Amino acid sequence: MSAADRLNQTHDILSESVQAVENPFKVTVIGSGNWGTTISKVVAENAALRPHLFVKRVDMWVFEETVDGQKLTEIINTKHQNVKYLPNIDLPENLVANPDLTDAVKDADILVFNIPHQFLPRIVSQMKGHVKKDARAISCLKGFDVSKDGVKLLSTYVTEKLGITCGALSGANLAPEVAKENWSETTVAYELPEDFKGEGKDVDHAVLKALFHRPYFHVNVIDDVAGISVAGALKNVVALGCGFVEGLGWGNNASAAIQRVGLGEIIKFGQMFFPHSRVETYYQESAGVADLITTCSGGRNVRVATHMAKTGKSAEECEKELLNGQSAQGIHTCKEVHEWLVECGKTEEFVLFEAVYQIVYENAPMDTLPDMIEDLQGVNIPKEEGEHSE
Numbered sequence: 001m002s003a004a005d006r007l008n009q010t011h012d013i014l015s016e017s018v019q020a021v022e023n024p025f026k027v028t029v030i031g032s033g034n035w036g037t038t039i040s041k042v043v044a045e046n047a048a049l050r051p052h053l054f055v056k057r058v059d060m061w062v063f064e065e066t067v068d069g070q071k072l073t074e075i076i077n078t079k080h081q082n083v084k085y086l087p088n089i090d091l092p093e094n095l096v097a098n099p100d101l102t103d104a105v106k107d108a109d110i111l112v113f114n115i116p117h118q119f120l121p122r123i124v125s126q127m128k129g130h131v132k133k134d135a136r137a138i139s140c141l142k143g144f145d146v147s148k149d150g151v152k153l154l155s156t157y158v159t160e161k162l163g164i165t166c167g168a169l170s171g172a173n174l175a176p177e178v179a180k181e182n183w184s185e186t187t188v189a190y191e192l193p194e195d196f197k198g199e200g201k202d203v204d205h206a207v208l209k210a211l212f213h214r215p216y217f218h219v220n221v222i223d224d225v226a227g228i229s230v231a232g233a234l235k236n237v238v239a240l241g242c243g244f245v246e247g248l249g250w251g252n253n254a255s256a257a258i259q260r261v262g263l264g265e266i267i268k269f270g271q272m273f274f275p276h277s278r279v280e281t282y283y284q285e286s287a288g289v290a291d292l293i294t295t296c297s298g299g300r301n302v303r304v305a306t307h308m309a310k311t312g313k314s315a316e317e318c319e320k321e322l323l324n325g326q327s328a329q330g331i332h333t334c335k336e337v338h339e340w341l342v343e344c345g346k347t348e349e350f351v352l353f354e355a356v357y358q359i360v361y362e363n364a365p366m367d368t369l370p371d372m373i374e375d376l377q378g379v380n381i382p383k384e385e386g387e388h389s390e
């Protein structure tokens with residue numbers, strides 16, 4: 001049996017094994033960027049394949065803009081390609097681009113969040129009062145909500161603002177590869193809510209697997225929402241560090257060193273601030289170390305940071321020059337993490353996160369990164385008067 005046949009067989013078994021639900025779920029994806037469009041393609045393919053579980057039409061809310069004189073939603077709905085954020089990838093015809101946020105979400109049973117996370121507060125406030133009370137959500141966003149109340153997962157933010165249960169999806173998933181249907185894995189995390197209506201009536205792990213699993217996109221469903229969210233947010237900060245050393249031309253050893261320190265800090269951050277997250281998630285799940293590796297090899301954050309090192313330009317300038325409207329989320333996340341660590345007096349325990357923040361926001365020289373990590377760790381070789389760090 002060929003590899004393709006084996007993949008299709010797995011797919012068919014999954015299709016048959018999830019029993020029909022009383023009322024098929026209507027799905028809406030909120031966001032249409034590089035990943036938003038990719039995951040919309042995945043979801044719409046499954047909605048078309050599984051009418052016993054999902055309404056065929058999937059709405060994708062699009063932050064409307066004009067591309068070459070035409071509305072992006074019109075282009076998507078006629079050409080069935082998102083020419084700006086995911087060019088040259090055909091999208092299923094049952095995926096409908098919708099510029100009206102309240103219209104897109106009002107009938108949805110499952111909301112999949114996919115916007116750059118800096119826009120979440122505004123989008124959620126626009127959605128308030130327009131979503132079904134028993135809707136369920138999955139957040140693909142990477143980042144945190146930091147306020148004087150503490151550091152929060154974005155799924156928690158959605159739950160608190162909209163009153164709906166929210167899980168997360170995160171994994172080693174560079175959008176262009178998934179969109180081309182190159183095989184990858186992901187992790188979905190979801191905890192059944194207290195008002196769970198029962199199998200066949202509500203969203204559960206089997207339904208979520210049926211929604212996201214494709215022959216080219218293998219899904220493991222767990223319940224550690226905090227673990228996958230912490231790993232997904234923080235690997236973008238580590239990727240900035242990798243980009244700096246790559247841009248300086250220091251090679252693979254330096255990148256591996258950054259990833260080693262980064263993985264340790266990701267796990268420590270999770271254990272310290274989200275103690276219910278599980279350590280195994282960070283190294284066993286796609287959302288953990290695998291996402292760290294792929295993001296640090298070829299993600300947008302590493303590319304932006306490499307460009308910063310090569311040109312001396314700011315993070316914002318590099319993001320604008322390289323990404324054509326897409327977002328490198330690590331730029332926002334390293335600030336959120338810094339603000340939180342200052343608030344709780346823990347900056348010295350997260351030397352890499354702090355060094356990345358200082359390079360991005362305080363013009364700390366990148367080539368002092370090894371010293372910053374060493375110095376912030378606080379274990380230094382005693383120096384003679386006038387001697388500098390090596």
Ligand SMILES: NC(=O)c1ccc[n+]([C@@H]2O[C@H](COP(=O)([O-])OP(=O)(O)OC[C@H]3O[C@@H](n4cnc5c(N)ncnc54)[C@H](O)[C@@H]3O)[C@@H](O)[C@H]2O)c1
Pocket residue numbers: 031032033034035036037062063064085114115116117119140141142143173174175176325326327328329
């Ligand atoms: N791209 C990936 O490989 C990938 C993979 C997994 C998860 N994610 C995460 O998914 C989230 C969304 O990423 P993405 O790649 O879909 O987006 P993106 O980085 O491609 O950003 C572009 C999107 O932002 C929208 N936008 C621009 N200005 C806006 C505004 N003022 N209000 C609302 N929307 C606005 C644009 O319309 C477009 O849809 C991020 O948190 C990201 O980390 C990305």
Ligand SMILES: O=P(O)(O)OC[C@H](O)CO
Pocket residue numbers: 142171172173174175236239291294295298299300301302327328329
């Ligand atoms: O391209 P990045 O750096 O935003 O990373 C994308 C995804 O999060 C990788 O899984």
